[in-house]
Amino acid sequence: MNTERIPRSWLMLALGTGGQTASTTALYGLAYLIPAFRTDFGVSLAGAGALVSCPIVGILLGLVGWGVVADRYGERLALGAGLLAAAAAMAGAAFADGIRTLGVLLVLAGAFGSSVNSASGRLVIGWFPPDRRGVAMGVRQASQPLGTALAAAALPPLAQHGGPAAAFGLCAVLCGVTGAATALFAVDPPRPDQPAGARSPAPYRDGAHLWRLHGAAAALCVPQFVVTGFALLFLTGSRGWSAAAAGAVLAAVNLAGAVVRLLAGWWSDAVGSRIRPMRWLAAATALDLVLLAAGAARDSPAGTAALLLASALTVSTNGLHNTAVAEYAGPDWAGRALGVHGTGQHIAIVLVPPLTGALIADRGYPPAFVVAAVCAVLAVALLPSADRASRTAWTGPTAVSRASRAGSSADAPTARR
Template identity: 80%
Template structure:
């Protein structure tokens, strides 16, 4: 890669990461508004969990469609349109006051913001060579703990002092600014032409992608248990103030971003994604077992394990997304990533209300114990080894063109 292409690849990485960080704040920031949902809207914990699930339900509606848009028309159009639409939906949520209207607008936010799951991943994979994709996707996937950390630090005190409208308004501003930046500065990566009338075969023969989809889906369950109820655990079970808990969780999520970077770097060094995923999944199971024990005996170990879980439960996200996009190739990655994300969100859409009901009835110990089972399932589901990637390194050539540009 020449200097100009390298500089452009890092700019695209910054835009993709920034866009996904803004979307994450809106899509996954609702767990930090559970106390506000209970106080301002008068909801029970289980009912507040339903509102937390609304953006996830919206993501399920939009993922594959946005993936097809990215494959057909390019990453820039899909990502910019989704972020700007999410900004509009969050602005609407800031303006309404009813539970039903808020839920509908949160669903629309999820459907619009889900463009980032397919489009920003394509944008990064398309501009980086295979031996740098792990660290590049680690940076891009760091957007989730970064966005979650931003939500943990900003949304609880903002909602406490200025109400839910102010918290939703901040999310709208972030999504709108990121969408405008993508629209102005993003460039789709080059991809090779296909002969007229020839379609690339779907990359779903055999079980490789299906096993990746399944492993990623079950790994999301403990992630959402920890993210969804860590604030309540620290404030309710450990007696922390909301501000202190939000600040510490923000720091823990920033550490989680660093864990993703290290996981990506590790996968580039070993030349594969599957072995690091398997080891990290096993470490996550052990950490959650420690969290269960710490919660059962009211030990400080539980608090420490919870903060460690904020990083470990998200450590594999960049690895499995990279593996899926590389194997699917430049003409199918958007739809494959959409299917990948759809499986993950289908697995967790009921986690907040069900985990909320379990915690309300039985406490945190059985919820954490159940969450520890899922990383063990992921270890069993993962493929035995990496398959040959179908997405070559980006390079200038006469047969390459940006997506969505006619010749």
């Protein structure tokens, strides 16, 4: 692979996005293997669901630790080691001879693969100037719906012909290839010059800015996973759509969600703020969910339209709040801050589906959509009043921006105080 003609910032973005896509397919795409789990392993629906949750448990265990590794030893080490170890765990899962062994290996795959959540964001931010970070992180965040789409397209047919082991094999290959590429070609972004052993103060000591971002992001996970988790059931059960038609439409909407993330990133770059677009998008999400609840209660076609719009709106802020956290935390703390940030979101991811399912079973869809709308309003209230700059600036972006304007494509920026 000739990397000399590729601008370094875009190569880092490609590596980060590739790693995120691979880990999303491997760690979040196992829901598409539920029928295969039940057939091949003879487990109940609850047992199959537990297997699907195993990587999420691993992610919760590994996020902050990988953030520490990225902050202290660099993104290249964290991403390369994490993805390669996740590949080994997935390869082991393909040969697991029991449910317990399989569950342990899937937890390990999640714990190792969570390095991507903590380190790839800071790799991208460290190599892009502030006026391009929104779009760059939008590209990186678009890897999540792309990874989900890849899982939906590839894992079920593989499992049908070769069992779950074939699907795990693909996941291992994806993580292994992206991990090896990262280990070979990734370059850690430059950091500020400072005395040996010196580190900037923890950003959590400087008020509640980061905690408010963490809280808002976790609150926004509720509408996102209420909609993504139950859209198919709503369309087939309440609207009478066929599963094939609903699946096709929702797949198209998920791709539209990836585009919306890019547009949100471009918007934040254009206005020089991550929080302002987040506030508007969260408010729009709340309004749309109120319309969805009303449409669901009255069996109105407007409810279907609101659901499809919500499928794109509820994922629109992901890149923005991750960028805001990393920018404020600064190069010494971004990995850990992103780890804490992701932990709060994954707790919501674990809790939302069962609680929402119980609510829908007891009260129907409208109350669930109202709760989701309330959480979007809560996110608006939790967001800080304005963006705040880190006390320790990233050194790379300014130099990258200057080099780009001068026509340089491969030289690394020089760290400065």
